[in-house]
Structures are given as C-alpha cells and as structure tokens.
Amino acid sequence: MARVFIGPAGVPIGARERKKSAGTLDGIRYTAEVGLSAMEVEFVQGVRMSRDAAAEAGELARGLGVRLSVHAPYFINLCSEDSGKVEASITRLQESLDRGEAMGATVVVFHPAYYGKLGPEGCYNAVKDAVLRVLDWMRESGIRNVKLGLEVMARKGQFGGLEEVFRLVKEINHPQVVAVVDWGHVYARNGGSIDYAQVLNLWREYFGDQPMHTHFTCVKYKNGEWIDEHEPLDTNNPPFEPLAQELGRRDIEITIISETPLLEKDALKMKEMLKKNGNNVIEPTKPSEEE
Secondary structure, three states: OEEEEEEEEEEOHHHHHHHHOOOOHHOOOOOOOOOOOOOEEEEEOOOOOOHHHHHHHHHHHHHHOEEEEOOOOOOOOOOOOOHHHHHHHHHHHHHHHHHHHHHHHHHEEOOEEEOOHHHHEEEEEEHHHHHHHHHHHHHHOOOOOOOEEEOOOOOOOEEEHHHHHHHHHHHHHOOEEEEEHHHHHHHHHHOOOOOOOHHHHHHHHHHOOEEEEEEEOEEEEEEEEEEEEOOOHHHHOOOHHHHHHHHOOOOOOOEEEEEEHHHHHHHHHHHHHHOOOOOOOOOOOOOOOOO
C-alpha cells in the first residue's frame, strides 16, 4: 500500500467561505480541521509572502501535521529569447525557494519553459543550465532542505514531457532537484489517455523508491484537443479511482495535491477512494478549539 499525504492547492474553499480574507494560516488550520495532511502554498501570481510569514506558516503546519509545498509563479520561462525574462524567471525561483526553505516546504514546483525557437533539444540544455545556476545559488544561500520540482506539463509546446523531465532530473542527479508528476497534464499531453502503472513503473526505473510529489486535476476537451483547464473530479478526465487502486498495490510515499476547482472538497473524495483501496492515508493533527 502507498503512504499518502493529500490536500489542496492553496487556501481551501471552506476557509474562504468562513472568512473572506482567509490567508495561508487560515488555510493550514482548515486543511487540518477537515482531515487533510498537505497543502500547496500558491505563489502563482508572484511571491508576496515575507520570510517571517513563511516561517510562521511552517511552524503552524508542523504543529498540525500538514505537509507544505510551494508553487512558484507562472511567469517563468527558462528558454525565453529575452535574457531579461530568463533572469527574472531565475529571481522568481530564488524568492520561492527562499520562502519555501523558511516554511519547511518539501518542494517548490515550477513550470520550466516553452520550447520556442530553441526547440526541444536546445530548450532541454537551457533548462539544465538554469537549474544548475539555481543549485549553485541554493548552496551559496544555505538553502539545504527544500527541493526544486520540475513539473510535467500538458502542452506539446512546453518543455515538460514525462520522460523529458525524468531524464533531465536523472541527468542533473542532485538530491534537491526532483520531478513533479501532474496526472492531468500527462493525460492531456497523451491526447486523453493515461496508464498509471506505466507512469509509476517509469518513476521506479528512474528514481527507485524516492517519494513522489504530484498534482491531480481533471482537464477539459475543447476544440478537438485536451487542454489544461481544470475541471471537478467527477468529470473523470482522467479518472482518479484507477490511480487509487494502483497505489494500493505499491510500496511508495506520495503527496497528491488537488488542483481541481473544488480543491479540498475533491481532495476529501480522493482520500476516501484511496482508503477504500487499502492505502495508508496520513491524518493531520487536528487543531484544538483554542487555536
């Protein structure tokens, strides 16, 4: 059976319904309260959290048994023809890693690049060079714990095919650089199909028993193709239950972040399916009334 941490991408819907201006701390508390053990802090529009606030979030999450991760800003393209955009992308990664380290996050997830005029091979080398630069900065800056996570992407024009990401991470061969599997992205990039066993076998082939950090959402079919527009779990594109079944047959540690529009509501549905299929779903330490 798999050992699973599961939770929402960003502040849960219920926390926002309860408090209009709910922030990260409210989100962490609510995540634990409803019985989820992970939350991804979303910096997707920019890193607007101070280092002190990140440390406070980390302290709260540790006390409640909630595993934190970070999603770096969307505005990252390590293969841009504009060197200024590449430098700005690296700065955004550095800021995200700095806050991720302060909060004790496991990983900072990011979308690496678009192929553009460099094409797949040229972009592969450009992403590799940029990641090595960031690793040098991490060493010099004392960023020793949080990992840099290259996400598998949905669009064929983006750097981020499954084997492409796995190969690059394996080639860099550094404990602080990992691959992040987005199950919905794999499904979309494959034209509306996914073989969960094949993906998990490939992971084991490349990375052995290394823990996985993953995202799950359903995606939309539009104008003759599968696109990265997030849909609720019940749309079944891709279906979650076969993943829960496959994980039930595996000895692996995995974090699953719900990126559907229903966030924690769908994460709780996933949790039930995982438990039904024999997985060890990690429970948080629920907050006390005083907190």
